[in-house]
Amino acid sequence: MRAIDALRDEAVAWLIRVQSDQATADDWAALTAWLEASNDHLAAFEEIEDLAAELDARAAEIAPAVNTTASLVVPLRRRAALPVWAAAAAAAVLAAIVGPMVWRDYQGTPTVYQTRPGETRQIVLADGSRIRMDAASTLRVQLGWRERRVQMAEAQAAFDVAKDPGRPFLISVGDQQVRVVGTEFNIRHYDKTVRVTVRRGIVEVRQPALGSTPVARLVAGQSLSHVEGAPKSVQTSADPDPAFAWTQRRLVCDDETLGDMVAYLNRRYPTPIRISPALASRRFSGVLELGDQDLVVKRLAGYFSLSVHRTDRQIELR
Template identity: 60%
Template sequence: MDDEAVKWLVRVQSDAATGDDWIALTAWLEASEAHAEAFERAERLSAEIADNACEIAAAIAGPTTEVFRVAARPVLSRRWLQLAGLASAACVAAVIAAPTLQRAYDGAATVYRTGIGETREIVLADGTRIHLDAASTMTVRLGWRLRRVALAQAQASFDVAKDSRRPFVIDVGDQRIRVVGTEFNVRHYDQSVVVTVRRGVVEVHQPSLGPEPVARLTAGAELRHIESTAVSGARRVDPDGAFAWRAGRLVCDGEPLTQIAAELNRRYAIPIQVTETAGAKRFSGVLYLGDQALLVRRLAGYLSLTVRRTDRAITLS
């Protein structure tokens, strides 16, 4: 069983590992508690080899008489001698492969970016689906024991594949989101973090405040937070509004025009500028993210604003 666990470990840490490999491993782990224990032993051994690669290499390179003296001890069974030989070979390989093993343990970093007006759907190797909004940057690492995402200035919705042995963690601003399998949306722009849950349970942590979560969000809950503060406010919402951008709509709930313009400027090549007076006005409703000229005309009409257009900008006053 230990040999089989090692084979699984090698299989999923390979650069050629696929989502089917992870699904097959999950099925093997869940088939028996003994399987899970064997896999954890293999992981611990791999990590120990990587951590002590230099010492192990020096020991293996020692005088051959030492090897014969150990082999002559009557307390060692033939099975243990075979395992010792295999371990020696593994240690030699570990000296060379330690950086690769560490990358596999943490997961190789993959960076995804979208430009202005560009959205992207991403399917990770574990089956998780991510929709990345316009003008967003996201880094993904799929490790052996942890799936990790870092959101820079970005908005993304997540439909996380369930894997109880590999939690899904998102670092966003000064907060950390932890889930196993759920669907939620994260918005992070201008030091503002908004997390909206459509299915499942999401834990939100703020490491600077300690290990306990600042909130546990269930379906229909939304958390809003400003970076570098200790306050996170949760409320009940219609979660579909947070996902509306995927269908080409922007749902506004009393936001000031300055914030709405910033959101629109991630989607259109010609930027929208607002005067101080216009920027303070608030809008509630649904904007359809199609033709920019039509959208601006409707927004200006609703807020009684004047539109001035040049080749370089659109100004609302």
């Protein structure tokens, strides 16, 4: 118990140190080293952060009892004479007054980016990285001190990551993690299938459930395909241009099934296209210009000798 109390005391001291107006870059670097030295350090610091968050939420109740910031600072300089939780509470109130939560800054503030069906979007992050999002996609981005993280749901996105060797760019997609420090690549994550294609630089792919050893290191002109839950991935040589073609409003198909094509077009356009299960296995090779939806549907219908039936709510190919 004394060891836990001692760690809480240290966490309080760190919180006060880095939230001070006199905090320097060296102070922040020292805190980072302390947090990374032990999981117990991190747990103690998060405990103090939780208390600070609770007191911040109850600021209206606490404010009348707080006369001045100085009244908080003086006793903390002799915190050994205070019960640990009294010191922690005082430090938490001080943190709420002085500035934002340290640990949130350390991890980075999460930001969610979304596109609707039929909408694409380009994002420029604070570090200079650029992300082009395809339609019906969701990304959650956190730019922390030591890592840049992205969580990728059902989505397709092209990444041009600003180089920063001291702060790797980590993308969690399905049951895999993609790690880079500065490169250009495309990730497609639909229907529990992940496909990574590299245009520039080196991309490291891990499967956390299999351990920390990378399952692949991809260079320009290489691609990796993986089905979630499978123990292995398939790595091949690949021209990256077809994977990036969607950014130029084109869909490049190489023996693609009509079912997969329609599933993608239903993300790309707001009016859904319907086909029967019997048609889904038919295949197509070629390039579709992703302009007007009616023209796309007309070309597909012509290639497969189908008829088009359109209502206000959907387009049916028969």
